Amino acid sequence: MFEVARASANMVTPTFVEMPTISKTVGTHRKIKSAHVKTLSLQDFKNLETRPIFLREMRESLMEIGTFYIKDHGIAKELTANAMKTVQEYFALPLEEKKKMLIGNSRHYRGYKLIGEEFTNSLVDHREQLQFAREQAAVESFTPSISPDYEGLQGPNQWPASTLALLPSFQPRILEFMDQLEALSQCLMEAVALSLGLKGSYFRDLFGAAPYYRLKCAKYPSVNNARTIGCGAHKDTGFLTVLLQDMVGGLQGQDPVTGQWMDTKPVPETFIVTVGESIEKLTGGLYHATVHRVLNNTSGRDRFSIPFFFDPTLDARLPYSIPNLVQNARLDFTSDAVKGTIDDEDLVHGLGIASLKSSEDGWSNGTHIFETVNRCHPEVYTRWYSREL
Numbered sequence: 001m002f003e004v005a006r007a008s009a010n011m012v013t014p015t016f017v018e019m020p021t022i023s024k025t026v027g028t029h030r031k032i033k034s035a036h037v038k039t040l041s042l043q044d045f046k047n048l049e050t051r052p053i054f055l056r057e058m059r060e061s062l063m064e065i066g067t068f069y070i071k072d073h074g075i076a077k078e079l080t081a082n083a084m085k086t087v088q089e090y091f092a093l094p095l096e097e098k099k100k101m102l103i104g105n106s107r108h109y110r111g112y113k114l115i116g117e118e119f120t121n122s123l124v125d126h127r128e129q130l131q132f133a134r135e136q137a138a139v140e141s142f143t144p145s146i147s148p149d150y151e152g153l154q155g156p157n158q159w160p161a162s163t164l165a166l167l168p169s170f171q172p173r174i175l176e177f178m179d180q181l182e183a184l185s186q187c188l189m190e191a192v193a194l195s196l197g198l199k200g201s202y203f204r205d206l207f208g209a210a211p212y213y214r215l216k217c218a219k220y221p222s223v224n225n226a227r228t229i230g231c232g233a234h235k236d237t238g239f240l241t242v243l244l245q246d247m248v249g250g251l252q253g254q255d256p257v258t259g260q261w262m263d264t265k266p267v268p269e270t271f272i273v274t275v276g277e278s279i280e281k282l283t284g285g286l287y288h289a290t291v292h293r294v295l296n297n298t299s300g301r302d303r304f305s306i307p308f309f310f311d312p313t314l315d316a317r318l319p320y321s322i323p324n325l326v327q328n329a330r331l332d333f334t335s336d337a338v339k340g341t342i343d344d345e346d347l348v349h350g351l352g353i354a355s356l357k358s359s360e361d362g363w364s365n366g367t368h369i370f371e372t373v374n375r376c377h378p379e380v381y382t383r384w385y386s387r388e389l
């Protein structure tokens with residue numbers, strides 16, 4: 001469906017490209033007037049009077065582009081600024097210090113990754129990375145090549161004592177930021193469910209008590225060499241991504257109709273929200289996972305971003321698609337159930353969640369996530385999971 005473009009050799013600092021107004025139908029449902037990424041206010045979702053408008057805009061954004069900005073999200077400005085600051089301080093540490101936290105040390109795919117060690121579409125991504133996930137005890141019974149691989153993803157993050165001594169607020173700030181992003185993601189998934197005409201708790205039930213999430217902190221150093229790319233073109237693979245970026249710019253999404261790249265400009269006090277391939281699959285393509293990339297950074301300033309990837313619990317089994325989704329018609333979001341004023345049990349379309357969990361018919365979320373992280377960090381697999389162990 002998409003032509004996945006690569007950075008061209010003469011690519012320079014990105015400038016905003018206003019998309020031409022076009023009207024074209026994609027598949028059976030997608031009518032695009034312009035590839036404009038909307039800004040939605042979470043307060044409009046929380047306010048029952050404005051909720052129907054919010055849901056309409058969310059549905060439209062996810063059908064047409066797959067991305068929107070969220071503002072008034074409830075995460076304090078200071079907390080977000082501190083998270084960004086602590087990430088910048090971490091990346092400024094000497095390489096020897098950062099190497100104490102190498103991702104390869106962790107069976108749970110947590111830690112630091114040097115620049116030039118990740119590839120997307122055979123081109124090296126020009127960024128340093130630091131990975132976290134929910135702080136949990138490891139699965140004690142995990143045995144490589146006997147247990148499902150994905151059980152190995154669960155576990156603690158790396159917190160080297162010397163790093164914590166140098167950056168005392170590092171650990172609490174990261175953990176607090178993940179807690180807040182989890183709460184925001186739960187709320188957004190409730191809105192996604194309602195926007196699809198499902199009951200509000202549809203995904204919450206699917207997500208289980210401990211949704212699996214990952215926080216990726218990235219530094220894209222400013223370089224003179226134009227022949228690299230910050231991060232190659234891809235779709236996120238899971239359910240929901242909530243991304244914080246600084247003011248440098250460089251993130252682009254691909255217009256699903258024209259294939260043109262458009263800048264996802266930094267907007268202060270917002271997060272960028274995208275849905276991934278799992279949602280695209282579950283909705284039978286109704287909701288679109290945006291192809292995106294990060295240009296090579298030649299701005300003269302280092303760029304930092306913090307995407308948060310939110311997915312169901314690792315042992316969840318998911319349906320191949322949600323049956324009976326309304327594909328075309330504009331939904332009427334004014335019913336009492338959508339507005340949260342009555343119990344929304346009656347609103348369920350499709351399969352009951354309980355029957356899915358025990359069913360062998362669905363696909364394994366854990367296996368899907370394991371494949372994703374493993375594609376990005378094969379060195380962890382080689383060290384901890386390979387069959388020769």
Ligand SMILES: O=C(O)CCC(=O)C(=O)O
Nearest residue numbers: 218231245251294305307
């Ligand atoms: O750094 C960014 O702005 C985007 C990164 C990204 O798309 C990813 O890591 O999946």
Ligand SMILES: [Fe+2]
Nearest residue numbers: 234235236292
């Ligand atoms: Fe991405």
